Amino acid sequence: MKQGQAKRVQNADAPGVPTRRAALKLLDAVLRRGLALEQAMDNAAQGLAPNDRGLAHAIAAETLRRLPDLDALIDSATKQRLPDDAKARFALRIALVQALVLGTPGHAAIATVLPLVDGGPRKLVHGVFGTLVRSGALLPEPPTLPDAVALRWHAAWGDQMIEDAERAIAVPPPLDLTLRDPAAAPDLAGRSLMPGHLRLDEKGAVPGLEGYAEGGWWVQDLAASIPARLIGKGNGRALDLCAAPGGKTLQLAANGWRVTAVDVSESRLARLRDNLDRTGLSAEVVAADLLEWAPAEPADAVLLDAPCSATGIFRRHPDVLHRVRPSLISEMAELQTKLFARAADWVKPGGVLVFSTCSLEPKEGEAQLAHFLAGHPDFAIEPVLPEELPQGVTPRADGSLRLLPGALADAGGMDGFFIARLRRLG
Template sequence: MVVSAAQRRHAIPGDREHNSGSEAVAGLAARKAAARLLAAVIDARTPLDGLTDHENGHPQYKALDLRDRALVRAILVTALRYRMTISGLLARRLEKPLPPNATALSHILHVAAAQILFLDVPDSAAVDLAVTHAKSDPRTARFSGLVNGVLRTLARSKQDELAAALAATDEAPKWFSDRLKTVYGPDKARQILLAHRHEAPVDFSVKSDPALWAERLGGFVLPTGTVRVEKLSASVTELPGFGEGAWWVQDAAASLPARLLGDINGLRIADLCAAPGGKTAQLILAGAHVTALDMSRTRLARLTQNLERLGLAAEIVEADLLKYEPKNRFDAVLLDAPCSSTGTVRRHPDVPWTKAAADVEKLADLQRRLLARAITLVKPGGRIVFSNCSLDPLEGEELYRDFLAGNAEIIDDPLRPGEIAGIDPFLTPQGTLRTTPADLELGSPARSGLDGFFAARMRRAAKGRS
């Protein structure tokens, strides 16, 4: 795979000059912040979104102006998306591997290499800032010559080596790459990993008239009814339709689970683990009386804000699902359970580096307990849809199969071909739904793919506890 000029030209702003004490070198503060945050992701397994939140993010990130924050974010996303390729190309230039305690040096090199190999930053600027950074840190000052030599040889040879390195590399930590190959086979796993290298398109769920909004937003309509835009022409808040609440951003795969409930007009529906509210909005627009439950006050505040913009209303409940006791049972429930999020790596390339195989197993256990609780909230005969954005069957197919086998109160309610527009390509022989980033091939990475999701539909037995 050769990285095209278009891929290399990320929309990142120019460097700004900083004058805080010794930080008078233009662009140095941004590179230091990028290395610090990369360390937080790799060494402390801290999610990137939290680190780069404009209100509650890392102090070193918040100290930057908006232009440099965008630059830092672009560097980090790229360094994580191509981490294994960068590691391999750097290793070729080292006489011996860096010692385990040289993590600060490693992060400086990765930040610079991401710019040299993939971003529209002059090679000389990336090298010089990395050397200056190394000199300014007592942990790395004595390695400044090494930083200079390694990065300059990388810049000189990138045209000759990059394509081959990309073709030979699985862009993921071993635990994640091995698990994908075990589950999906080597060919499909490779397709998924290749998809993770590309920035995902932006999908919109619209209240009505997808064709009109595809035209206004500069996109096209997917078979599922989602409007897809390859690359935004402005920030989301500046796009037509935002102010009047005509649409919300929601990956095409994330829009499918709510549709599995079928005709819910006039029914009482519980959206469990509801924030940030995309599925809640779908259920309301389908005519349901929705109770949106989440245990996070912060996330519920975001859900409330989103519904207000959309002009929609739901009963909002702050509660732990495992302890929630409604006055009356619901006609149906949707449980989009917390999971490893391995289906969202295109949007969140930090996920494989902040999670481990043990996390998948731990989260699968939580999902079993949440699902067991969710079925008690629905009336006998009512539907339950269980979903999550994990690629791992431990959180999906295997969990659901085991849950059915161990719970006589639940009846499988498989999806049927042709039942819901656009989802047939994602149906399994068992009547569940499975999507991956390698699915929905539409001619180019900028148009194709969707998040990895699993969803299953079941009913509570009619003779269940009333």
């Protein structure tokens, strides 16, 4: 088809179809090409209005949350199993998740996906969808984790973790705010689980919330706020390594530190600079590869929130459940080992080093700490104290912190993290 003809076909789409087409592109990018959902958004949703862009993301994300269960439903209604990458399977996933989860009327859910299989098995898609809806098909609660993920996490953490993870994936996480000044909380409905924290009762457009324009707070999951909290207040020099998108930099600056924030991604640092401007906080911002960059002098505090598989943030980024493979986990662990060793050289004697990853993989947490300590006798764990954590969260016996999906589940949960605080011996 010529480019002009393709454009005319796209322009002829009925209302709602371009949004579902974008959702299809998002799912294809994640499941077939291994891209992150957010990474694929701009290309997949090009030309969509903001509301339609948000709906495309919601359809794709909810499909990824419930993919094993959606596929089980589809397979129960077909004589021959559709290939995993068949467009008919993708269209059925999108139609079913709308009708069974997002509350879209059945006629609208199917009408807006049939054009996605033009030239393909439209009758099959329509027939399978109709059969399932008429039979009163439902998706199980809580959702089912992908087999490969469940096997890997069960081997590391056991039955309870799997149950907690399945409950956690059922709904998007709450919106957490970190306050610039803990004594100046915005007048927003919510609850505080730690000093300087607010978990909102309802989500809304972030820029329109009270205190945003004045820079009184920034969005940051409660778990993600803990590494910088463990450094505490100070007036010395601090390095925030792998700093983007910047929540930890803002925390350190608000606590009095002179911060140098380093990240390899110039585009992600743009968001950090915007937040510094909005909050009135200051930091030196450096775009550099940490394997090549080094500070002019050691710092009093170093925070390394290392690159990782990001499996701990599966609640808000369900694509990680489907695109993260053991090979990526091993690759990230190798990089973390190198960065951990480099960061140690940049800590003054008597200074503090905090290592963290938003991962649920022991290779990217416990194993990293053990390897580091074996090769760095000049560092020792400075135990995380219960009073430094939300009530109900406890450190491990060695003083490090492992946050699993069951943490604070009754209060909305937390992302998965591994965090260790170390002191360089004088």
